[in-house]
Amino acid sequence: MVADSHAVQDYQDRDHDEGGQPGRAGRLRQRRPPGPAAPPGAAQDPATLVHARGLTKRFGDFTAVDGIDFDLIRGEAFGFLGPNGAGKSSTMRMIGCVSPPSAGTLRVLGLDPVEHGPAIRARLGVVPQEDTLDIELTVAENLLIYGRYFGLRRDVIRERAAGLLGFFQLADRAADRVESLSGGMKRRLTIARSLINEPEILLLDEPTTGLDPQARHALWDRLFRLKQAGVTLILTTHYMDEAEQLCDRLVVLDAGRVAAAGSPRELITRYCPPEVVELRFSLDEHEQAGQRVTGLAGEQDRGRAVPGDQAGVDRVEVLPDRVLLYTSDGPAALAAVRGAGLLPLTTLARRATMEDVFLQLTGRSLVD
Numbered sequence: 001m002v003a004d005s006h007a008v009q010d011y012q013d014r015d016h017d018e019g020g021q022p023g024r025a026g027r028l029r030q031r032r033p034p035g036p037a038a039p040p041g042a043a044q045d046p047a048t049l050v051h052a053r054g055l056t057k058r059f060g061d062f063t064a065v066d067g068i069d070f071d072l073i074r075g076e077a078f079g080f081l082g083p084n085g086a087g088k089s090s091t092m093r094m095i096g097c098v099s100p101p102s103a104g105t106l107r108v109l110g111l112d113p114v115e116h117g118p119a120i121r122a123r124l125g126v127v128p129q130e131d132t133l134d135i136e137l138t139v140a141e142n143l144l145i146y147g148r149y150f151g152l153r154r155d156v157i158r159e160r161a162a163g164l165l166g167f168f169q170l171a172d173r174a175a176d177r178v179e180s181l182s183g184g185m186k187r188r189l190t191i192a193r194s195l196i197n198e199p200e201i202l203l204l205d206e207p208t209t210g211l212d213p214q215a216r217h218a219l220w221d222r223l224f225r226l227k228q229a230g231v232t233l234i235l236t237t238h239y240m241d242e243a244e245q246l247c248d249r250l251v252v253l254d255a256g257r258v259a260a261a262g263s264p265r266e267l268i269t270r271y272c273p274p275e276v277v278e279l280r281f282s283l284d285e286h287e288q289a290g291q292r293v294t295g296l297a298g299e300q301d302r303g304r305a306v307p308g309d310q311a312g313v314d315r316v317e318v319l320p321d322r323v324l325l326y327t328s329d330g331p332a333a334l335a336a337v338r339g340a341g342l343l344p345l346t347t348l349a350r351r352a353t354m355e356d357v358f359l360q361l362t363g364r365s366l367v368d
Helices: 002-011 024-031 088-095 117-121 139-149 154-167 183-194 213-228 240-246 264-271 283-301 330-339 354-362
Strands: 048-059 062-073 077-081 103-108 124-127 201-205 233-237 249-254 257-262 275-280 313-318 323-327 346-351
Touching (some): 062 077, 062 249, 077 088, 088 201, 183 213, 233 240, 240 354, 257 354, 264 354, 275 330, 283 313, 323 354, 330 346
Parallel strands (some): 124 201, 201 233
Antiparallel strands (some): 048 103, 275 346
16 A cells, blocks of 8 residues: 555655756656646636536448537546447547547647647557557556657656656566466556656546456556546446446446436436336336336326335336346335236346446347
8 A cells, every 4th residue: 555655646746846946747847848728718727627518429421520619627537428339539639639629629738639739649648549569568568669759868758767666566577578468458558658748638538448357446446546646537337236336426428429418426316316216027028017017107196095105216228138126115115016916037126327327228138
C-alpha cells in the first residue's frame, strides 16, 4: 500500500517543491511547447475540456452519432454507456481527432479538432479497444518507443515509465517481453503507455472488454486511483457495473442518440424504483407466467386488490430468460407472486442498476 501511495503521488500534479521552485511535473510541463490559441467561439470556461453540441457522424447514409450534446469537466470521470453499435466508439474517435465530425460543434481543450488535430492529440492519452502493444519488445521498451513519439527525452521517459510501471503493478515485469503477459497485464500496460505524455484527458474505449472478473476489478482499482489523483477520464462501456463504479457522470446512448444523462445514482433514481425482483420459470411456463406476473402491476394500476395486499409493483419486464418486477418493496412483491399461485424456479432480490435504466429507456437490455 505504501508503494501504491507513492506511485499515485508521483503521477499527481506536483507544480512546486518545498523551496517554492517548479517541481518535476512543473518543469516537464514548462518544456512542452504551447499549443495554438483558442479560436473565436471556443468554450470560455477553462474547466470545460470537451464541449459538444449537435455532434453528428455519418458514414454514407448511415448515421452513427446523431446530434448529441455533452460537456466534459476537468477532473471528472465521464462515460458513454450503451450496447455495441450505439455510437460510443465513433464519438471517441471524433474526440480523439482521428475522425472528423460530419456536423455540429466540437471543441477539445478549447480547440477545433479539424484545424488543430495534432496539437490536441499531443495532449491526449488514448486506450483503444484492442491492445496495440509490440509483443516482441519488452514492457519497458514499449513505453520508451511510445514516449519518443511525443518527442520526450529518454531520461524523462525512463523516469515516467518507472513511476507508471510501479503504479500499474508491472515494475517486476519491466524486462519481460509483452507476449509473456496475461490479458489483464497487457491492458494495464496499454493504459500506462497512454499516460507517458502526461495527458490532460485520458480516453478509454471499452477498457475491460475481454478480461476475466478478477482482472476487471484489478483494472477498476487502478482507474479509480487515477481518478482520485485528478486525472480526467472519458470511457465507453457496455458494462453497467463498470459505469456505476467509475463514472461521475455519463450519457446513455442508443442508436446514436442521447437517451439520458446524469450521474449513475441520479439516473437510477429517476427511472427505476429502488428494488428489482428477478424470477425464473421453466421454459414451458415462462410465457404464461410472465403474463400473469405482468397482471400484478396492471391490477394495481387500476386500483384493484392484488394477492399479498399491496404488492408495490411499479412495472414488469418479461425478458427471454427471466421476469423482472420493479418495486419499492421486494418482499411484498414476491409474496404477491406466490399468492397468485406462481412458483418460480429461482428468485433474486437486488437493487436497481444502470442496466435497468437502459431497459426502461430503450425497451431492451444492454446485451441485446
